[in-house]
Structure formats: structure tokens, C-alpha cells
Amino acid sequence: MDGQTHTRKRVGGEVPALPRTYGRRKAHALSARQEHLLAALLPRLAIDLEKPPLEGPLGAHFANAKQEVWLEIGFGAGEHLIAQAKANPDVLLIGAEPYVNGVASLLSAIAKDEASGAGRLAASDNFGGRTKGIPFESANRPFAYVPTEPGDRSRECAAIPIAPANIRIHPGDARDLVAWLPAASIARVFVLFPDPWPKKRHHKRRLIAAPFARALARVMASGAELRFASDVADYAEAAFEALAATGCFHCPPARPLAWQERPDDWPETRYEKKARRAGRSCYYLRFVRKPLRP
Numbered sequence: 001m002d003g004q005t006h007t008r009k010r011v012g013g014e015v016p017a018l019p020r021t022y023g024r025r026k027a028h029a030l031s032a033r034q035e036h037l038l039a040a041l042l043p044r045l046a047i048d049l050e051k052p053p054l055e056g057p058l059g060a061h062f063a064n065a066k067q068e069v070w071l072e073i074g075f076g077a078g079e080h081l082i083a084q085a086k087a088n089p090d091v092l093l094i095g096a097e098p099y100v101n102g103v104a105s106l107l108s109a110i111a112k113d114e115a116s117g118a119g120r121l122a123a124s125d126n127f128g129g130r131t132k133g134i135p136f137e138s139a140n141r142p143f144a145y146v147p148t149e150p151g152d153r154s155r156e157c158a159a160i161p162i163a164p165a166n167i168r169i170h171p172g173d174a175r176d177l178v179a180w181l182p183a184a185s186i187a188r189v190f191v192l193f194p195d196p197w198p199k200k201r202h203h204k205r206r207l208i209a210a211p212f213a214r215a216l217a218r219v220m221a222s223g224a225e226l227r228f229a230s231d232v233a234d235y236a237e238a239a240f241e242a243l244a245a246t247g248c249f250h251c252p253p254a255r256p257l258a259w260q261e262r263p264d265d266w267p268e269t270r271y272e273k274k275a276r277r278a279g280r281s282c283y284y285l286r287f288v289r290k291p292l293r294p
Contacts, residue, residue, distance in 0.1 A: 034104035068187035078106030083267035096174035193271040208239040217248035231275035236283035
């Protein structure tokens, strides 16, 4: 990756480089605690895209089988992802985020919840998380000591949070994850305040454009909902046009100006708060996946 393009890898080889749709990968230096969480907790939550795509319902591959799988693309610091996971314990939430500091913030929030007893423990599953040391399902406390190698007890002083029961992470480009996911496997997608790329010459870098709109349609089940939000009016309009052009989505009937109001079950993100403090309007769009053709 050269900072301008992104070469996607998937099972079977590489596909042509695409314009990079996100900004910086890392900002300020991480704390020692965050570095530790990235090394110890993230591998338990990360989805291994080097494995062949899973077959059948995604929820069936999860240790505590989930009824639905939801996907949040660009979760930022993770506040919306965690809120949805807590409000919907029977749903598996997969979050994709290339920004290292954002991933570290989410892991810190997960660890805080586990330490307070608010989190839920996860058994090992088929998503690629490592299970060295104490099995997840046998743990009954928020932190477990896990030797890195058999007989190696040098790192037992480091507490490793148990993975939450219904959150998994892809710490990279969402397009790679979507290319890997099985068809019709996702029941809800969130794309909330993605990088707006406001300059006209950068519009090609916007995530919600024709190619990715079609890719999302492939992985969404019949009746699945897509939620999009932005504080940039022309991006909201372009996203609407790109999704409508696929012929795979429709907008459910809504009262006038509903696109200006965030639904009650749509937790506010820090980016939304920032936009409102700056006096910018926010736009909330909802789309439903049309029935799949036989």
C-alpha cells in the first residue's frame, strides 16, 4: 500500500488495487496498555481472512450461536458498536476499522467492561481467534492468564481480557472483509459518518460508491437493513444514488424529513456529536435489501 491505493487480498489471489477510502492508519502513540491489548486481546477477536470463507449461516459458526450477524464499517472508537452489542446480545456484531487508534479504543472499552463484570464471556469459535492457554469457555472471571508458549510463564503477570461474546473485529479495509463474507450472510449494515473526502477530486475515494454498493448487496440477506449517516449533504445524496442504482435496495416509507432525525435505536457516535457542535446538519438514511432472486 502506498497511501493512495489499496491492493485487496482474498482467497484465490489478489484483485486490482482500489483507491484508498480512509485516511490515516495511526495518529498519536498508543499507551502501553493499548499496545498490550492489541497484542493480547485483538488476536482473539480478529477474523482470519486467510481462512476459506465460511459456509452456511455465519451465526452457526459462533460458539454461542447467534440469530443474526450485523456489520459496522468504520466503527471509529467503537461506541456505537459496543452499544449495539449490549442492546442486542443475541446478535453477532462484526466491526471493520483500519484506524489503529480506533481499534485500540474499542479494545480498551471492552477490557473496561470485562473488568467491571459488564461484559460477557465467549467460547472459542471458527472466526480465527486464538485459544492458547485457558479455554474461553472454562473461564469464569474477566481476565485470564495465558502463557504464550507451553511452559512459558514469563507473561503471566499480564492480564488478558476474555473476548466478549458477540463482538468480532476486522482491523483493516472493510472491502477485504466484505469480499470474504458469504453471500446473504448479513442482516444489518452500519456505515456511519465515513470519511467524506469533500474535495471533488477525492470523491472517487468515498466508500459508498457503485462498486462497493454492489458488494454490500451481495452479502446482505433479503430484508436486511443498511443504515448510512453523514454530515456532508452531497455525500448523503451520492450514497443514496449509488445504493438506488444497484436495484437491490428500497427505502422504507417514512414521514417527511425523517432523514434529519436519528432513530431511537441508533446510538450517537462521537463524530456525530462533533458535527453537531460545529453546527453541521446530519443526514440519516435507511435502506432495505430487496428479496434475493432465486
